[in-house]
Amino acid sequence: MEANYLLNRQKFGSESNLGNWMSLDESMALLIDWVKNEKLLFHMKQVGHLMKAWAKSKGFDNAAQHMWHLAGLLHDADWDQWPDQHCRKIIEELESRNTDPRIIRAIACHGPRYFGVEPVTEMEMMLYAFDELSGFVHAYSLMRPMGYEGMEISGVKKRLKDKTFAAQVSREDISDGSQRAEISVDDLIRFVIVNQLRA
Numbered sequence: 510m511e512a513n514y515l516l517n518r519q520k521f522g523s524e525s526n527l528g529n530w531m532s533l534d535e536s537m538a539l540l541i542d543w544v545k546n547e548k549l550l551f552h553m554k555q556v557g558h559l560m561k562a563w564a565k566s567k568g569f570d571n572a573a574q575h576m577w578h579l580a581g582l583l584h585d586a587d588w589d590q591w592p593d594q595h596c597r598k599i600i601e602e603l604e605s606r607n608t609d610p611r612i613i614r615a616i617a618c619h620g621p622r623y624f625g626v627e628p629v630t631e632m633e634m635m636l637y638a639f640d641e642l643s644g645f646v647h648a649y650s651l652m653r654p655m656g657y658e659g660m661e662i663s664g665v666k667k668r669l670k671d672k673t674f675a676a677q678v679s680r681e682d683i684s685d686g687s688q689r690a691e692i693s694v695d696d697l698i699r700f701v702i703v704n705q706l707r708a
């Protein structure tokens with residue numbers, strides 16, 4: 510199954526499109542067109558929000574924050590309608606729109622085990638690190654009476670150890686993402702809690 514997603518290439522987009530970004534409105538229009546699943550849409554908004562917040566926390570300028578935002582916002586755009594073409598379909602779409610190659614490459618390596626592309630840049634590594642973890646923390650918030658309020662890192666970690674909770678979330682990818690980014694799972698969880706996106 511995993512082999513189906515291999516992209517079998519390492520180059521994405523064109524250098525001549527550096528700095529060529531869709532507006533937020535254009536990105537949302539694409540998502541509304543492609544994604545009917547509300548949960549998936551929320552997931553992408555959450556990851557986009559976290560990516561932007563991370564770029565901001567690093568002191569990156571507004572343009573860079575926007576680029577990080579788009580990478581998160583669009584990374585699973587094809588999952589709803591074309592799951593067997595994930596993430597080839599969104600990559601081809603962004604290439605046809607002459608999107609900045611950094612955004613396309615970040616999307617291409619948000620699951621190195623599946624797509625066969627290694628995250629290298631900070632943006633690539635953070636997208637990978639936030640993807641599964643943010644979904645997991647969100648699932649945990651939904652089972653808590655107060656949602657994110659009062660959520661503790663230890664509570665999230667306890668659920669991570671419970672393999673029956675949100676079983677579809679890959680613990681392997683969470684720890685691999687944290688190791689590659691060289692940011693502890695605790696710090697990542699803290700960031701996700703503090704920078705939650707309210708549903």
Ligand SMILES: [Fe+2]
Binds near residue numbers: 584585640641
């Ligand atoms: Fe995702």
